[in-house]
Amino acid sequence: MKTSADLINLLNLQEVNERTFLGESVTIGSAIVFGGQVLAQAVNAAYRTIPENRFLHSLHSYFLEAGDLKVPISYDVAIMRDGGSFATRRVTASQNGKTIFILAASFHKKEEGFEHQTEMNTSIKQPEELLSWEEMAVKFGDFLPKGVKSFLSIERPIDFKPVVVPNPLKPENKEAKEEIWFKLKGDIPEMDLRLKHQILTYISDYNVLNAAFNPNAKNYSFANTMTASLDHSMWFFRDFDFDDWMLFSADSPNTYGARGLCRGNIFTRDGKLVASFAQEGLMRPIQK
Template structure:
């Protein structure tokens, strides 16, 4: 995938029956299906059964099995409740009768109320002062470890610019935080809020485990650790547009017992909080 439109096409599922949908997969550099893709396709399936005046406000998913890139994924939507203000859906994703993922999603009609929000970190470099993954590959590709170079070489519809870049050749322990600017590539088509939610869900699974590694980065990294997403949750707050860079800000409060927790917020460039997320991941050190 090279741009926003190709990502939209990937996330839009084929409808097989009233509550049954099918989707294909595209690799992001690993041998299994990217968790963010399954999350976002499940959101697409759920939205296809929701009245137009209700919008996703929260989702909670569990990754049960690794997805096969060569096999279509079928998403079955179960209507749990249609209340006066909220609608709830359960989505089950299967490949060849094996359940690989389950999602609970809740949708809410717009209402007025009071508000407050967390503040975005203002003391960080702006995207124009940072290198994207593509630029890092172009400038430093010949010096990077083979696994890092291979990962950065994959074409993606999103540009990522980490605020802090750790030298993979001189690893050091750092605070458990990660801040990354991101932006869709190519022309940005007009989007409904439903499509925006699907794309943001997809992006939210990138970079999410990074802050868990950082306090132990001297000894552990993606190259010597088995990693997997165990669950993923999101909460959606305000409408937004993909017309500028946005900030993905994550922190890890805990790692223990081969599991680590990451949580954080997603802001527009002007500091509007649009979503929060949390994920627990498996981080199992590989035996030598």
């Protein structure tokens, strides 16, 4: 995948019947299906059963099994409730008859009410001052470990620019937080709020556990740690557009027992809070 159009095509599931849909997979460098893809495709399936005047406001999910990149994923939607203001759906994703993922999602009609939001960190560097993953691979590729260079060089429909770049040759323990600017690549088509939610859900599973690894960076590496997303939750607040850079801002209150918890917010460049997220992930040291 190279552009936003490629990503949109990936998330648009094939309809089997009014409550069952099929999705294909594209690797992001791993041997298994990217969790953000399953999340976003499940949101697509749920939205296909929702009235047009209801919009996703929260989702809660569990990753149960690793997904096979070569096997289509079946998404089955159960209608749990259609009320006057809210609608709830349960989506079960499966391959070869085995459940690999479950999602509960709630949709709300637009209403007016009270308002406040947390503020974005405005003291950080702007995207124009930073290098993207692809630019890092080109500029520092000869000095990077092979695995790091390979990961940074993968073609993606999103540009990522971390605010703080760790030195992979001399790792240092850092504060338990992560801030990354991101932007869709290519021409960005007109999108309704439903499609924006699906794309933002896909992106939200990138980088999320970094905040939990940062305080242990001296001891952690891809080679000595088994990692996996265990669950993922999101809350959606305000409409937005993908026409400029957005900020992914996460912190980690705890790592313990081979698990790490991360939480955070997603802002538009001008500081509008559009979503919050939380994820617990496996961080298991490999015993040699």
